[in-house]
Structures are given as structure tokens and as C-alpha cells.
Amino acid sequence: MSAMTEDQRAGDGGRAAEDRRTGEVRMGQPARNRRELRVKVLWIGVWLVFLSSPIGDLTGGHHSADATLAGALGLTAFVVAYLALVFRNMGRPVSGRGAHVLLAVLGILAPVLAYTLGSAWLGLFVYLSVACGATLPPKAASWAIPASAVVMYLVGLHSGEEEARNLLLLVVLIGFAMVGVGQLVQTTIELRKARATVAQLAANEERLRLARDLHDLLGHSLSLITLKSELAGRMLPGHPEKAAQQVADIERVSRQALVDVREAVTGYRRPRLAEELAGVQVALAAAGVAAEVPADPELGGVPEESEAALAWALREAVTNVVRHSGADRCAVELLRRQTLDGPMLELAVEDNGSGGSATVAGNGLTGLRERLEKAGGTLEAGRAGSGFRLIARVPAAPSADVGSGA
Numbered sequence: 153m154s155a156m157t158e159d160q161r162a163g164d165g166g167r168a169a170e171d172r173r174t175g176e177v178r179m180g181q182p183a184r185n186r187r188e189l190r191v192k193v194l195w196i197g198v199w200l201v202f203l204s205s206p207i208g209d210l211t212g213g214h215h216s217a218d219a220t221l222a223g224a225l226g227l228t229a230f231v232v233a234y235l236a237l238v239f240r241n242m243g244r245p246v247s248g249r250g251a252h253v254l255l256a257v258l259g260i261l262a263p264v265l266a267y268t269l270g271s272a273w274l275g276l277f278v279y280l281s282v283a284c285g286a287t288l289p290p291k292a293a294s295w296a297i298p299a300s301a302v303v304m305y306l307v308g309l310h311s312g313e314e315e316a317r318n319l320l321l322l323v324v325l326i327g328f329a330m331v332g333v334g335q336l337v338q339t340t341i342e343l344r345k346a347r348a349t350v351a352q353l354a355a356n357e358e359r360l361r362l363a364r365d366l367h368d369l370l371g372h373s374l375s376l377i378t379l380k381s382e383l384a385g386r387m388l389p390g391h392p393e394k395a396a397q398q399v400a401d402i403e404r405v406s407r408q409a410l411v412d413v414r415e416a417v418t419g420y421r422r423p424r425l426a427e428e429l430a431g432v433q434v435a436l437a438a439a440g441v442a443a444e445v446p447a448d449p450e451l452g453g454v455p456e457e458s459e460a461a462l463a464w465a466l467r468e469a470v471t472n473v474v475r476h477s478g479a480d481r482c483a484v485e486l487l488r489r490q491t492l493d494g495p496m497l498e499l500a501v502e503d504n505g506s507g508g509s510a511t512v513a514g515n516g517l518t519g520l521r522e523r524l525e526k527a528g529g530t531l532e533a534g535r536a537g538s539g540f541r542l543i544a545r546v547p548a549a550p551s552a553d554v555g556s557g558a
Contacts, residue, residue: 202275209272226265233257234279238286258283263307271312274319277304281323285330297327364519368464372471373409377402379438428463432470439474444483458546461527462499465544468520469501477505495548504539
């Protein structure tokens with residue numbers, strides 16, 4: 153849980169840095185700096201052009217002092233409620249009691265001011281329609297916007313029918329346009345969340361790949377180092393030359409393991425099956441296990457991913473033989489088979505040991521099965537007679553050719 157939280161924070165930080173580099177303003181989310189605040193205020197404030205009529209009506213001396221003061225206070229309250237509602241809830245459905253109260257304030261002030269102060273104030277219904285379209289869910293907005301237009305026309309019958317008729321279509325269209333903008337904002341937010349999820353899944357997949365590679369690499373190499381260390385310890389009193397040879401082998405294996413780990417970490421390691429077959433003979437001989445290993449295989453046309461998956465399977469199988477089986481014989485077979493799914497390359501590793509731990513699907517076999525499935529192959533592992541048998545199959549032709557010989 154903590155690792156996921158750290159990844160999410162890192163992803164958020166990376167996206168924030170990317171937004172700062174590209175100058176992108178996040179839609180439907182709070183402003184993070186002054187620049188984004190200015191952009192959002194400008195984008196919303198440009199719509200305040202419709203306030204020119206009521207402001208001109210107040211400053212033109214058409215009303216008494218008390219009516220002018222009341223109109224100014226009402227207009228101020230309307231603008232504050234509008235900005236607070238749209239600025240905070242743009243692209244998000246109204247949530248919380250405060251948002252509903254602000255929308256109700258707009259719905260009350262617009263008809264009251266337009267009815268009492270004249271047709272110059274009918275433009276307030278444009279803001280009411282924008283607020284409904286920008287903040288309400290689409291289903292609720294589909295009736296709230298036409299209702300605003302109807303109320304405006306009814307008020308206009310009292311204060312100025314011609315002005316109401318001119319604004320009727322605008323109120324409806326701009327309201328539904330804001331519904332579309334709100335949906336676009338919501339889609340943008342969901343796409344950001346989806347991108348974060350994809351990044352998280354990619355990070356988890358990379359962790360899984362690294363865990364599989366390190367397990368296979370270190371398990372094999374450390375087992376070989378342990379065996380050769382034991383041999384060197386037994387040879388040291390009477391055969392120092394042979395012990396020195398074992399120590400030299402330990403150094404070579406250690407250096408190669410270090411190289412392999414570095415390649416696995418960088419994601420470029422693709423083990424070769426021929427190399428693994430040669431390494432198998434060394435590892436089994438060091439463990440005192442008689443080995444039956446095929447000669448250099450013919451791998452023409454086999455995809456690199458398939459060959460790498462079989463190489464990992466061979467390494468994991470032999471590591472289990474050396475560490476867990478207690479066997480004194482191990483046979484490795486490599487065959488091409490024609491199946492209903494197309495040509496397959498099959499690797500079989502069988503020993504005569506009685507070790508029980510190899511029969512349990514631990515981290516090694518689990519990771520190996522995942523690796524083979526990713527390459528389009530399968531894994532079978534279980535008891536076979538008095539020993540243990542592992543069979544790995546992968547496609548022997550590129551995916552476009554698989555099934556051509558069925």
C-alpha cells in the first residue's frame with residue numbers, strides 16, 4: 153500500500169512537471185499556481201460581457217436611489233455566487249449543500265432582478281443557463297436549461313418581450329454548449345486517471361519482470377557458487393591446485409552474475425538457449441549429477457522471445473534440480489512438434505530425485521509460467537515416476553506464421 157502511494161505521488165509529481173513544461177492548464181481541477189488562476193479567471197470572466205446592460209441600466213439614472221442600491225447589491229451577490237459556483241464546479245456535478253445553495257441563489261436573483269428592474273436585466277438568465285449547464289449532471293441540465301429559458305420569456309412578457317425573444321435561443325444554446333464543455337472536462341479528468349493507472353500498471357509489470365529475472369539469475373548463480381565453494385573446501389587440504397581451479401570458477405560465475413544482473417536491470421537481457429545448455433552441463437557436473445544434454449540446437453526461425461523464455465525455463469529447472477531434488481541423473485530434451493496451434497518448440501527436463509520442494513509451485517515456477525505465457529507458451533510441471541519432470545513449450549515460428557502448418 154505504501155509503495156503504491158509513493159508511486160502515485162511520483163506519478164502526480166511527474167505529471168505536474170510535464171504540465172508546467174508544456175504550459176497546460178488542468179481542466180476541472182483547482183488552480184495550482186498564479187498563472188493557472190489567471191487563465192481560469194480570464195476564461196470565466198470573459199462571459200461577464202453580458203453584465204454591460206444591467207450595469208448601464210444602474211448607472212443611467214433610470215431608477216430611484218433605493219432601487220439603484222438594491223439593484224447593485226443584488227447584482228453583486230449574483231456575480232459572486234456565479235463565479236463561486238462555476239469556478240469551483242466547472243466540469244463536475246454539483247456536490248455539497250453549498251453548491252446547491254449557490255445555484256438556488258442564481259435561480260432566485262435572476263427573475264427577481266429582471267422582473268423588478270426591467271428588460272436590461274434579462275441577460276442574467278444567460279449566466280443562469282451557463283451555471284446549470286456547467287455544474288449540473290446532463291440529465292438534470294436537460295430540463296433546467298429549457299426551464300430557465302421559459303422563466304426568462306415569462307418575465308420578459310412583463311418587462312420587455314422583444315428582448316426576451318432575442319435572448320431565448322441564446323439561453324438554450326449556450327446552456328447546452330456548456331453541457332458539452334462540462335462533458336469534455338470530465339472526459340479529460342478521466343483520461344488523466346486512466347493515464348495514471350496505465351503508468352502504475354507499467355511500473356508493476358516492470359517490477360514483476362525484474363523480480364523474475366533476478367530470481368532466475370541469482371538463484372542459478374548462487375547455487376553454482378555454493379556448490380563450487382563446498383568442492384573447494386573439500387579439496388583444499390589435499391588438492392590445492394583443484395581447489396584453486398574451483399575458486400577461479402567461483403570468480404568467473406560471480407563476475408558473469410554481476411553482468412547478468414546489470415543487463416536484467418536495464419531490460420536488455422535475452423539469454424540464449426545454446427549458452428544455457430552449456431551452463432547446464434557445468435552446473436550439473438559441479439553438483440555431481442549425471443547430465444544428458446542435447447548438442448547445439450537448431451533454432452532457425454525461432455522468435456527471440458520464445459528462445460529467451462525457454463532459456464529461462466532451462467535455467468530455473470536445472471536450478472531446482474541442483475538445489476531441491478537430490479537427484480543423481482538429469483535428462484534434458486529439446487524437440488520440435490507440430491500441433492494444432494502451429495509448430496512448437498518443447499523443452500523437457502526430468503530428474504530422478506525425490507526432493508519434495510520442487511513439486512511446489514513457488515516463486516520460481518510461478519514466474520516461469522508467467523514468462524512463458526507472455527511468449528505464447530505453456531508450462532507443465534509435476535511428478536513423473538520416481539522423479540520430477542518439467543515441460544515448457546513455446547511457438548517455434550513468429551506469431552503471424554503460427555498455425556500455418558496445422
